[in-house]
Amino acid sequence: MRVVLLGTAAAGGFPRWNCACVRCDAARDGKLPVRGPECAAVTGNSRDWWLLNAPPDIRAQLTAASALWPGPRHTPVRGVLLTDAETDHVAGLAVLGAAAGLKTYAAPPVLAALAPARAGLDRHAPWEWADSLTEGGFVLAGGLVVTAHPVPGKAPAYVPGRPSDRRWVTVYRIEDLATGRVLVYAPRVGAWSSLLDDLVATADCVVLDGTHFAAEEPGAAGRHLPVSGPAGSLAALARHPRARRIYTHLADSNPLLDPASAARAQVSETGAEVLPDGTEFAL
Template sequence: MLLKVLGTAAGGGVPQWNCACPECSGARAHPRRRRRHASLAVRAAEGRWYVVNATPDIADQIESCPELHPGPEPRRTPLAGVILTDAELDHTLGIARLREADRLELLTTGAVRDAVLGRQHLGELLSPYTDLTWCELPTSGRPEPLDADSTVHISAVPLSGKRPRYAVAVPAGPGDDGHWVSALRLTDRATGRTAVYAPALGTWPDALQHAVADADCVILDGTFWDDDEPRRTGISARTATAMGHLPVDGPDGTARRLASLPARCLYTHLNNTNPLVDPTAPQHKVLTRMGLEVAADGMEITL
């Protein structure tokens, strides 16, 4: 299995256009600290790739990854489709940017599909440009191959019913409360290797614990370093947990859980206020001592 990390930032990216916090200012002064919105490319088969979440940076992310470049025939692209872990704007706005495709396959849960179609009206908006094909993400109990010829199988791990702000008023469908935010479990049947990708994590359900217990690589939500970060930095009156993101540090933080796993564990989806954005921040040493890492844009992971 081959994974390419296309981005590692939370909504707004790093630097965020309207922010002059130390981390954003540092990224402007040191361009190597810049981070695109969190996204992952997964090779399904030779010459066929899926992108996890269509971010506002998707065009630049494709250009930064040679494996996703078109060719040799004009307008022929290795991008087979997009997988959505949730319906947040920073994970779906890039769908419109892909309107030049003749056909675009999207893998989502039903709740996410209905939000994108019903509230964002993307189907109506893009129908004059491209043919959107929606496929249901299989649940964790029944993984399915990404492609007919792919050894990589995928399943969605339901995490929570946290809805994006624009979809708060959407009537609940039967059984969709836990399917607004999902983790992805990717297993290569040829090697037996497994990766779990969860860029948004507000709770740690038993299903997630089961999914990561025997994983070889876990890439997890690292939006905030500690629970009070949003309030301390003035970006919100709520804590990290109340905003739908478990913090990295602290008694209920994810670092302690990840440190107990045999898997290689990396953090992604860093908010611009997170000190981990600064590669010289002492928090990196804390993670290193625990055997944990912070993912970097452009990183390649082979399992």
């Protein structure tokens, strides 16, 4: 299994266009790496690639990843696995709309929220839309078997009434049938749970929500599990040293964006990683 981290920042990317904080200014000055909104691509055979989320600048991310460049009459991208319906994860579907025959997996409430967009995309280039929570999981072209697992989360702000449903956010477990290697992709996690413990225990690599380093950061409360602290994800991941542990979806308030920070040193000491956009690795 090959994995490419196409983007590793939270919504808006890094630096954010309307932010002049110390870290965003450092990124504009070239002192910190620029990052696009969180997205990854995965393949089991190096021919059929699947996107994990579709951020607004997916075109630039695909252009920067030579493994996903198209041939004369085709694209290696076969479809998208959506973890939720947040704008920074679905807006890129419009960019992909020129390609007919793509298949998109998402949980039922996400598919429902996207109904107007789906209708427009299908009129332009017919796609296939599938329930990611189908019993028993599903098999992707390229020899990958996937199961989706709901985790606590809320409907996006643009959804009328924001209906309650425990399936708004999902974590993906992706297994390579040829090697048995397992990737757990969890870029949006509000709280650690026994489910996550069980999933990570079976994984060779976990790509996890690293939006906020500390619970005190703006926007952290209730939406994203912080990295640090006794109830943070870093402490939970320490129970699973066998798995490779990578943080993604980093907000501009997060000191992990700075390789020279004490926060980055703390994470690195545990064996967890913060990697730049464009990083490719194999499992």
